Amino acid sequence: MEGKEIYRLERVCYNYGHQGVLPPLSALKDISFSIRHGEHVAVLGANGSGKSTLLKILNGLIFPMSGIVECLGGKVAEATLTGAFLRRFRERVGFVFSEPDAQLFCPTVGDEVAFGPLQLDLPKDEAERRVNELLNMLGIAALRDRPPYTLSAGEKKKVAIASVLAANPDVLLLDEPTNGLDPRTQVWLFELLRGLKELKKTFIIATHDLSLVEDLTDRVIVIAEGHEVAADGPRARYSETRTCYWPRI
Amino acid sequence: MAPVARLPDWFKEAKPDICLTGGRGSRRGFVEKTLANLESFLRDTLYGENASAKQGLLQGITPHVRIAGIIILVASSAMTANAAMLGFIVAVAAIITLASRVSFKTAAKRVAPSFVFTFILSLPVFFSFMTPGAEVFGAGGAGINGLRVSVTREGFFSAAFFLTRVTTAVWLASLVVETTTQGDFFKGMIRLPIPAFFVTALFMTFRYMFILVKIAEDAALARKSRVIRVAALSESQRWFASRATFMLKRSIALAQEVNMAMASRGFNGVVKVIDGKGMARGDFLWLGFTVFVVLLSIRF
Ligand SMILES: Nc1ncnc2c1ncn2[C@@H]1O[C@H](COP(=O)(O)OP(=O)(O)OP(=O)(O)O)[C@@H](O)[C@H]1O
Ligand SMILES: [Mg+2]
Numbered sequence: 001m002e003g004k005e006i007y008r009l010e011r012v013c014y015n016y017g018h019q020g021v022l023p024p025l026s027a028l029k030d031i032s033f034s035i036r037h038g039e040h041v042a043v044l045g046a047n048g049s050g051k052s053t054l055l056k057i058l059n060g061l062i063f064p065m066s067g068i069v070e071c072l073g074g075k076v077a078e079a080t081l082t083g084a085f086l087r088r089f090r091e092r093v094g095f096v097f098s099e100p101d102a103q104l105f106c107p108t109v110g111d112e113v114a115f116g117p118l119q120l121d122l123p124k125d126e127a128e129r130r131v132n133e134l135l136n137m138l139g140i141a142a143l144r145d146r147p148p149y150t151l152s153a154g155e156k157k158k159v160a161i162a163s164v165l166a167a168n169p170d171v172l173l174l175d176e177p178t179n180g181l182d183p184r185t186q187v188w189l190f191e192l193l194r195g196l197k198e199l200k201k202t203f204i205i206a207t208h209d210l211s212l213v214e215d216l217t218d219r220v221i222v223i224a225e226g227h228e229v230a231a232d233g234p235r236a237r238y239s240e241t242r243t244c245y246w247p248r249i
Numbered sequence: 250m251a252p253v254a255r256l257p258d259w260f261k262e263a264k265p266d267i268c269l270t271g272g273r274g275s276r277r278g279f280v281e282k283t284l285a286n287l288e289s290f291l292r293d294t295l296y297g298e299n300a301s302a303k304q305g306l307l308q309g310i311t312p313h314v315r316i317a318g319i320i321i322l323v324a325s326s327a328m329t330a331n332a333a334m335l336g337f338i339v340a341v342a343a344i345i346t347l348a349s350r351v352s353f354k355t356a357a358k359r360v361a362p363s364f365v366f367t368f369i370l371s372l373p374v375f376f377s378f379m380t381p382g383a384e385v386f387g388a389g390g391a392g393i394n395g396l397r398v399s400v401t402r403e404g405f406f407s408a409a410f411f412l413t414r415v416t417t418a419v420w421l422a423s424l425v426v427e428t429t430t431q432g433d434f435f436k437g438m439i440r441l442p443i444p445a446f447f448v449t450a451l452f453m454t455f456r457y458m459f460i461l462v463k464i465a466e467d468a469a470l471a472r473k474s475r476v477i478r479v480a481a482l483s484e485s486q487r488w489f490a491s492r493a494t495f496m497l498k499r500s501i502a503l504a505q506e507v508n509m510a511m512a513s514r515g516f517n518g519v520v521k522v523i524d525g526k527g528m529a530r531g532d533f534l535w536l537g538f539t540v541f542v543v544l545l546s547i548r549f
Contacts, residue, residue, distance in 0.1 A: 097513075
């Protein structure tokens, strides 16, 4: 398992069309990289550089205009992401959205966390067990019957994370996970990610939080304002040159 | 250090030092109030703190059986052509309301809009030019354009019957809404032999309506924070009309995001839920009773 290639992107381009009178808007240009099992990657870049777009592509939610995305040995495209491969893909790859309001759509927190496992046809009692364990682990068991819209931003984020972890994915895509968390919850999230790291999970984090990058990732991909990969390499290299490097992103 | 962005000069002008005193308490704008009402109504219906937490007749019945029974009762009220039978169903609705500890005031609030609407629709039926028959209340031979404007006995009865039938159906349906949480409601629907597509569509519609209202309300608040005086009604209406397409687009974008979040977690068109318990004795009694009522209504 260790070191096996999980993602391979080749010259991926994406633009948001349908802008009415406006011309299509480029969001990603010529993105190529590959990610191996067990890597912990930070995706950095200025606002609007295309990080969220990249994660959505990696999760097979939108498909590039040109270029190739491969995941777990299969091609991720509208035509190929079906049937057994779609299922395997959804089981293995989890995505925590930056906007928890979009992610939480069930009537109660309990239903929300159970949604993924049930969609993946886990036995009902197993789903229930996972819901209980996760809610206890994240310290939000008391929220179980609350409608997600009544929660605070940090609580929503916890529920969003729980709802993704419930399916036990091998690969986690996290879009700005520390946004809106208080310092204590941030520490909690760091601990959680550290735990997942020990379990050899792969994660790809789009973030502006440099302490998260320093503590938990071992590789950094920087997307420039031109929507291209500006740099890609081990994190340590960037830490050394931090002072002259960070201001550029 | 990156250079601090240069602020334009007008930023440096200080506001004159005046004492801020409170103005007259301003009323909330009409649009804002309407939206807030609509939103709280939706919240009540969708997620509401209703009578579902109380101990009562309907609350004690497993959700999908509860919904099925109410659907059967609604069907009976739609099928019967007999006034006494309809009266009986009204009495049943009243008893269920009491036994489920739903207040009549809440039920009336739910029923009122459709009552008014149906009343207006059925107005013509009262009069002789739609329903000929014996006059009970008339303009004494006077008429408009030769039409005799008078209320006939037949007209009165058929309109009243229609009105009662619709009101009873809405009343019964509102009892489900009042005694069931949204989660239980969908779980109940899924367990009933209703096409999954239909339940999913309903689920998405609720979700979407909620997003739309939330966005409209946020927009109203965002506007309020940037406008000083209380806008005239016509002005805020115009503003809202001009923003309607924009808000629709925004809500579609957010709804798309929600769809993505669902797809991301393995959703493929069918909502699956953890099944509740099996049916208990009370459930069979309830179902038996409602089937009895519908058989009666077919007979009469
Ligand atoms: N739904 C959309 N329709 C049109 N353009 C979009 C849409 N979503 C994003 N964009 C545009 O695509 C570009 C990349 O957006 P993206 O959300 O991926 O940026 P990001 O790197 O995640 O930014 P941030 O750090 O602010 O989250 C931006 O220029 C943005 O304006
Ligand atoms: Mg983003």
